[in-house]
Amino acid sequence: xxxxxxxxxxxxxxxxxxxxxxxxTELQHLLHKVEPSPWxxxxxxxxxxxxxxxxxxxxxxxxxxxxxxxxxxLPWTQHSPQTRLQRSGGYYVRACIMDNGVQYRGTxxxxxxGLPCQHWSHKFPNxxxxxxxxxxxxxxNFCRNPDKDPRGPWCYTTNSAVRFQSCGIKSCRDAxxxxxxxxxYRGAVDRTExxxxxxRWDLQHPHPHPFEPGKFLDKHLDDNYCRNPDGSERPWCYTTxxxxxxxxxxxxxxxxxxxxxxEATTLSCFRxxxxxxxxxxxxxxxxxxxxxxxxxxxxxxxxTPEKYACKDLRxNFCRNPDGSEAPWCFTTRPGxxxxxxxxxxxxxxxxxxxxCYYGTGEQYRGSVSKTRKGVPCQHWSTTTPHKPxxxxxxxxxxxxxxNFCRNPDGDSHGPWCYTTxxxxxxxxCALKRCDDDRPPSILEHPDQVLFEKCGKRVARENQWQxxxxxxxxxxxxxxxxxxxxxxxxxxTGYEVWLGTLFQNPQPGEPGLxxxxxxxxxxxxxxxxxxxxxxERPVTLNQRVALICLPPEGYVVPPGxxxxxxxxxxxxxxxxxxVLNMASLSVISNQECNIKHRGRxxxxxxxxxxxxxxxxACEGDYGGPLACFTHDCWVLEGIIIPNRVCARPRWPAIFIxxxxxxxxxxxxxxxx
Numbered sequence: 305x306x307x308x309x310x311x312x313x314x315x316x317x318x319x320x321x322x323x324x325x326x327x328x329t330e331l332q333h334l335l336h337k338v339e340p341s342p343w344x345x346x347x348x349x350x351x352x353x354x355x356x357x358x359x360x361x362x363x364x365x366x367x368x369x370x371x372x373x374x375x376x377x378l379p380w381t382q383h384s385p386q387t388r389l390q391r392s393g394g395y396y397v398r399a400c401i402m403d404n405g406v407q408y409r410g411t412x413x414x415x416x417x418g419l420p421c422q423h424w425s426h427k428f429p430n431x432x433x434x435x436x437x438x439x440x441x442x443x444x445n446f447c448r449n450p451d452k453d454p455r456g457p458w459c460y461t462t463n464s465a466v467r468f469q470s471c472g473i474k475s476c477r478d479a480x481x482x483x484x485x486x487x488x489y490r491g492a493v494d495r496t497e498x499x500x501x502x503x504r505w506d507l508q509h510p511h512p513h514p515f516e517p518g519k520f521l522d523k524h525l526d527d528n529y530c531r532n533p534d535g536s537e538r539p540w541c542y543t544t545x546x547x548x549x550x551x552x553x554x555x556x557x558x559x560x561x562x563x564x565x566x567e568a569t570t571l572s573c574f575r576x577x578x579x580x581x582x583x584x585x586x587x588x589x590x591x592x593x594x595x596x597x598x599x600x601x602x603x604x605x606x607x608t609p610e611k612y613a614c615k616d617l618r619x620n621f622c623r624n625p626d627g628s629e630a631p632w633c634f635t636t637r638p639g640x641x642x643x644x645x646x647x648x649x650x651x652x653x654x655x656x657x658x659x660c661y662y663g664t665g666e667q668y669r670g671s672v673s674k675t676r677k678g679v680p681c682q683h684w685s686t687t688t689p690h691k692p693x694x695x696x697x698x699x700x701x702x703x704x705x706x707n708f709c710r711n712p713d714g715d716s717h718g719p720w721c722y723t724t725x726x727x728x729x730x731x732x733c734a735l736k737r738c739d740d741d742r743p744p745s746i747l748e749h750p751d752q753v754l755f756e757k758c759g760k761r762v763a764r765e766n767q768w769q770x771x772x773x774x775x776x777x778x779x780x781x782x783x784x785x786x787x788x789x790x791x792x793x794x795x796t797g798y799e800v801w802l803g804t805l806f807q808n809p810q811p812g813e814p815g816l817x818x819x820x821x822x823x824x825x826x827x828x829x830x831x832x833x834x835x836x837x838x839e840r841p842v843t844l845n846q847r848v849a850l851i852c853l854p855p856e857g858y859v860v861p862p863g864x865x866x867x868x869x870x871x872x873x874x875x876x877x878x879x880x881x882v883l884n885m886a887s888l889s890v891i892s893n894q895e896c897n898i899k900h901r902g903r904x905x906x907x908x909x910x911x912x913x914x915x916x917x918x919x920a921c922e923g924d925y926g927g928p929l930a931c932f933t934h935d936c937w938v939l940e941g942i943i944i945p946n947r948v949c950a951r952p953r954w955p956a957i958f959i960x961x962x963x964x965x966x967x968x969x970x971x972x973x974x975x
Contacts (some may be wrong), residue, residue: 320354332387341376341379343375344374346374347375351507353366364379364384383409400474402475404456405456410473411446412446420462421459429463430467457470476491477493481556481558481559482555483614485538489531494527502529502541505525506525530555536626569581570582573649574651578648581624587647589645590945597623602637603641603642663741665719665735668710668719672735673721678734682707682721684704684706709721716967730974830905851938851939853938860890860909862889864931866911866932867888891955893906896957907964909941910957913956942958944959
């Protein structure tokens with residue numbers, strides 16, 4: 305939809321700023337005799353299309369096809385007679401005005417006195433000097449402001465006794481107010497507090513930025529409207545002024561009668577990203593005390609209690625004022641600016657179990673038909689949204705009736721089903737193990753273990769000759785350690801970095817591979833595991849290699865030498881800007897539980913606590929515990945947050961991967 309803006313100096317603004325984007329929408333004219341211009345191929349981008357349209361008097365809007373890079377100029381808008389919008393997504397029209405409303409192109413056609421507006425093309429009952437053109441927006445009888453009246457849009461009325469009257473269109477600044485810090489502000493203000501025009505969120509000039517609308521769907525980065533996608537103290541935008549990157553917007557605060565955004569408050573656990581956590585945890589997962597929010601030492605910061613009054617930044621409690629992935633805090637350690645409080649457990653978001661099962665649930669014949677997340681199950685006999693591997697015909701003994709939860713493949717994690725969510729092929733059900741059921745222990749060694757082709761790397765000299773002092777680690781080559789980048793963006797913005805030894809590699813570093821993540825699958829309850837599906841295969845080389853998975857239920861023998869790797873906190877024992885490694889030996893769960901007072905589960909495993917502090921710390925979580933078995937490296941454990949970093953003589957706990965090997969294969973098999 306074309307709008308008018310005051311001209312700025314050449315190069316400061318995009319021609320797209322004169323148009324409102326309607327994604328997935330086609331503007332059609334209902335009369336066949338009115339034809340749009342033909343499609344123009346090889347149009348570089350939407351800006352070029354906007355530039356072409358803006359130079360023609362008879363162009364009012366345009367279609368742009370991203371995939372074919374083609375442009376179609378249109379002589380009408382959605383307000384023109386005999387037109388309609390054919391759209392697949394949501395649609396909105398700015399119903400408020402900026403400044404005096406010269407740019408207003410809404411459809412209000414009634415004055416503040418309730419009088420209908422006279423058509424701009426009519427001279428009766430009130431004669432006037434204005435003639436509608438494709439440029440001035442005097443369409444139909446809609447309120448407009450062709451003379452820049454400071455009171456805003458107006459119109460001539462159909463009452464001969466009242467020549468013209470204001471339409472009372474609200475200012476965009478008054479049409480929508482902001483609560484808290486304005487994270488949920490969805491108004492249409494597109495000027496900064498100094499009056500600069502905002503840059504469109506879907507453009508990268510004059511200022512490049514990470515907040516692409518397609519990667520932040522929940523932030524509603526529409527057109528060039530002020531928003532707060534990064535948890536700043538109030539809404540802001542990038543400006544069209546090349547000399548000023550970004551600036552806050554002047555958005556009024558909602559009054560006390562406004563309903564605050566509902567945020568589920570929790571005290572002992574956190575939900576989602578933990579923005580509603582209001583507990584009193586005040587150390588990091590590694591036991592480092594948090595810095596007070598009202599202090600600026602040892603770390604200076606912008607998250608002060610007075611600027612973030614609704615975020616409850618009391619004392620030094622862990623909080624999440626900026627929408628990070630979990631509650632966090634600045635630390636009292638000068639060398640560690642901030643860290644997440646992963647020791648706070650995540651609230652159970654599964655639905656309440658409706659039934660129970662024995663063993664692996666292969667004999668379960670109940671009627672529960674939804675997943676642990678409450679998603680309805682797909683019928684076993686249907687092929688949408690997922691083509692099933694197991695059907696009533698192929699697995700008659702499993703009694704795959706209707707869409708009831710079953711376990712046709714003997715999954716060790718219990719009954720499951722295909723889901724009605726197109727993005728989740730299968731999940732486990734809203735069931736629990738029966739209270740009187742005692743599953744057999746897995747803490748028995750298999751007779752024979754075979755590993756093939758994977759887990760190989762170029763041998764390092766003196767591989768085990770020194771105690772590699774991760775905390776106490778030394779720089780090394782772990783070709784199966786992946787760095788997941790861009791933690792402040794949703795899944796569509798994540799990518800993995802492979803083939804680098806450095807935490808922040810320079811652009812163009814040889815061997816560095818950057819691959820976007822296209823899918824994430826959460827593991828069985830209690831696993832803390834997530835599988836990532838990459839957009840494309842990676843290139844295997846000396847720095848990037850496959851690592852073996854252990855057989856299902858395999859238990860690593862005590863005394864086996866393993867190593868951990870990560871870019872995490874080193875407590876001054878090494879360089880946390882490069883990949884550090886440390887050598888650790890496995891101990892039995894029985895020995896480990898002596899120190900941990902019986903809290904270590906069979907789905908977890910332990911390494912010995914050395915006199916010298918060696919182990920995982922902040923930033924290492926999710927990294928591998930790789931063990932050398934049968935002449936190859938095997939991913940036996942996953943680093944998880946522990947109460948402290950590498951405490952002397954204190955065993956470290958890891959997720960035991962072998963408990964979930966079959967689940968990993970199943971996810972890969974089912975997509």
